[in-house]
Amino acid sequence: MKRLLDELVEKNRYLAKKGKVADYIPALKKANPEDLGICVIDMKEKIYTSGEYRTKFTIQSISKTISLMLAIMDNGAEEVFKRVGMEPTGDAFNSMYKLEIEGISKPLNPMINAGAIVVTSLIKGKNSKEKFARLLNLFRKITCNERLDLNEEVYISEKRTGHKNRAMAYLLKDMGVLKGDVEEVLDVYFKQCSIEVDCIDIANIGLFLANRGKVLKTGEVVTTDHIARIIKTFMVTCGMYNSSGEFAIRVGIPAKSGVAGGIMASVPHRMGIGIYGPALDEKGNSVAGYGLIEDLSRKLNLSIF
Template sequence: MEQLRQELPGWVEASRLKAKEGRVAAYIPELAKAPAEALGVTVIGPDGEMVSAGETSLPFTMQSISKVFTLLLAFMDNGEEGVFAKVGMEPTGDDFNSMLKLELVEPGKPFNPLINAGAIAVASLIHGSTSSEKTERILRFFGEAAGGERLGYNEAVYRSESATAHRNRSLAYFLKDNEVLGEEIDVEDVLDVYFKQCAVEVTCGQLARMALLLAFDGTDPLTGKELIPRRYVQIAKTFMITCGMYNASGEFAIRAGIPAKSGVSGGILALVPGRFGIGVVGPALGSKGNSTGGVHLLETMSSAFDWSIF
């Protein structure tokens, strides 16, 4: 960690130059307010030691990073068979909000749980009698994963996302028509859960703590408590490698070689199995929807310390 502590500030400043090549997400109006030049990272080890550099106190919403943890909760609620009855296991090669293959490929279920259609299907699997109860369970689970913190969602981002989510509504109703969402499922209730999970607000430190849990296969190394069965974390990490960085997942796997999941707020959760949890924020995005500065920083770190799992 000492070398990382020495090198990290310089690497952040070098990667900050890459942020100038990206743009803040504007299709959700509230996200457009984020500082495009910001870049921060926190790395946490199994003893709780943390190394940070850049704007790590900047709060941001999890967006698609949340999909990893709702997937894990859905596994715990329904088992593998129950989840994979609704979503597949394959990358799509399409944009994360595409509905193309829902219509063209039988049986019409989402290819994987990390695209929007798949995450909406997963949200429908979270146990609870109301959307509010489901959201409360998600917040509690996310907080436990972050080391027992109380997490909440950003009301302004949630409302902005809900008001402009025409594509996601289309996907959800298409899933209903394809019977991926069952007769008993209220589409608007599922969407409410989905929009709120995406709007859960974190800092780099909280995200790194969540990543540390995954790095140690669902057992918190700071407490020794198993929060998630190892098998489910294995599946989630596999999806992070194959689908976690949108249509740049293959390139990131080659260049960095570590499990990661990005979100359009500029957040990236990454991990080095058995060693570190990493939380990054850099709101300026490239054409594939990933933080330009964040991706460059993770690639730099992985190369310097030979973190690739391959």
């Protein structure tokens, strides 16, 4: 496996030249666009790595999977999906125009920004500090990494420049979909996106979902198989933004990407995969990371279809 990962990392590294690092969040511009790393953890807890797998980056939209899980655990699926839909959009992750189309009364799914902000508003806690602490502790439990924490620089950068997310949140408030104080909800959302991870951390999240909501290392059942299944289904239908359909055909693995360059993937009953490559395509997915996971899926016959 190690030899295969080394081979595939070097094969796909050139693809980074076809993308560019996210620059609309100023702190993300510092990433080296040529970085590419991967971690694979199987159901026997064997860890295989290659490339810049130890490089730290912020989790960004990959956090939407676990915030959704917590919101469902706090409120039940029925209550959550009264406020956010279950359908792919075909639009960019930060698009908001469908929110004003007649007949659409809520964000179409929890993996786009509008839906994720609503989901974050449903996390229970007496204030934004307690809500984020609950979410961060959940991430620490799932990754078995107590040192997981906020990247303060990225958080401040996101909070200062997140004008479109702020506009979305106030529109959602006006629609009656988002409950609570808008700025408090956004504070939690910006913080969850700014949790700092590496490939091993997100591979562990993928492994947790592959293991039906049970942390393999500790044996702790954190959530139900049903909720883990909901998360993985959204990863298939909406997890790679508006290229999710193409990704399902080419790769065939539940996955979630983030604009810092991460891809978290979960192969049910088999493994978790974490990839980092900060050069993005026009849809916000890691260019080299996409190529890497596509090759890996073909080599190991990982497609769930």
